[in-house]
Amino acid sequence: MQLKPVSLTTADSDFEDRLTELTAWESVSDLSRQTRVAEIIQAIRHDGDDALVRLTRELDHYPVAHASDLVLDAQALEAAFNGLSDELKRALTTARDRVWAFHEAQKESSWRLPDQGDGIVLGQEVRPMSRVGLYVPGGKATYPSSVLMNAIPAKVAGVPLVQMVVPAPGGDINPVVLAAAHLAKVDRVVTIGGAQAIAALAYGTESVLPVDKIVGPGNAWVATAKRQVFGKVGIDMIAGPSEILVYVEPPMDPDWVAMDLFSQAEHDEDAQPILVYCDPAFAEQVLDSMTRLLPTLERADIIEQSINRRCLFIEAKDRDDAIDVINRVAPEHLELCVDDPEAMLPEIR
Incomplete structure (x- = not known):
């Protein structure tokens, strides 16, 4: 099995246009x-x-x-x-x-504001x-x-x-x-x-x-x-295909990252796994892990199609640049594979 995710870098002049194109999805417009x-x-x-x-x-x-x-x-x-x-x-x-x-x-609960003395009652009944x-x-x-x-x-x-x-x-x-x-x-x-x-x-x-x-x-x-x-x-909503974005900073086990990307890719061929990183050498390790682990999985055929159709590998300049990508994509599932994820949370919208 040969995996060919699309590689992007935020330094490219056409990065925004390509990201928009590659993450777009509209499945319910077919007449x-x-x-x-x-x-x-x-x-x-x-x-x-x-x-x-x-x-x-x-x-x-x-x-x-x-x-x-x-x-x-x-x-x-x-x-x-x-x-x-x-x-x-x-x-x-x-x-x-x-x-x-x-x-x-x-869980929400009912509430009322204190009586203002004019006979008007303000509040919310939750049923x-x-x-x-x-x-x-x-x-x-x-x-x-x-x-x-x-x-x-x-x-x-x-x-x-x-x-x-x-x-x-x-x-x-x-x-x-x-x-x-x-x-x-x-x-x-x-x-x-x-x-x-x-x-x-x-x-x-x-x-x-x-x-x-x-x-x-x-x-x-x-x-x-x-x-x-x-x-x-x-x-509730009009749901599209499942998606996951994993931001990773080494040291981290590349096998773990690979399996996390597979966790949504296995849903269907249109699922979109995205890896964001600042270290290209580590991204290569993740791809090697994906290639090695894929044949061992029950839903390997679907995962392979998802990876080759919609998977993105995005190289960012630094953590701040990666956060911009995360907020731009706003993924359904987000994983911060870093040593201090709590420090990143205030910047994630």
Whole structure:
């Protein structure tokens, strides 16, 4: 496997233009996709479960007979958890506890200003939504982390019903995803995906409850559908491909840096890993590590495509210059592989 990330240096006169070009992404502007998604949404609105079953057979190749077969009960989720190894159970439980504690600290509460004596009351009442829909990817990769990080905030907020949708291509679904749903106290799971799942969450069918807000990442079809149902329901955001920026100053283990870049590259071929550095010799060590480690990974083919399509190696003049690049890119995931990361944080926007 040959890896060929694009190399840039901030000293180049065209650096800003090239960075803009190489980090640009707009996945939901394809007119044919927009049209097809609109047709799918209309089919779900008009035909409900019948359309849901037909589209699941057609698009997910899941030979389901009835829509009721798509709904998993709490016992199925608990059984998935019980079937895991002790190591996986501990890992998921630890992650659940940490995410839960984080969002408990973040939780908003109602407040009122002191009475000003004129009869006017100023304040804010914070109330949970009634129903939230959670989309969890289930195609090329599965993400129990998406379950935890999207379901738990809703449960901490007090949402009484969290309904999760997850595609099951060919009828298969990763039990770790279901186990995460069990730990996160997800109330309902429906094994559907794509634009049809978003439409079902927004408008409801006989088997899928309509929700107030839809959260969670997905592919371009999911993003397009979320854009089209926004207004009928709330959404979190229109997510693009995953991205990570790692800023590194030696001494640092280049294998660690390589694996951190792979952590997002493995999501899909359009994910964007970016390495920012001031030491070109160390960047070469990282590339050597990437080349050596890649063949050992289960998702090597997808990682290789991501690296060769969208990976950037950016040489900065110094730390301040690197911080400018970080703020310019504003990555989804940022790692500061330096001996004093806290010193950099005030400059990171």
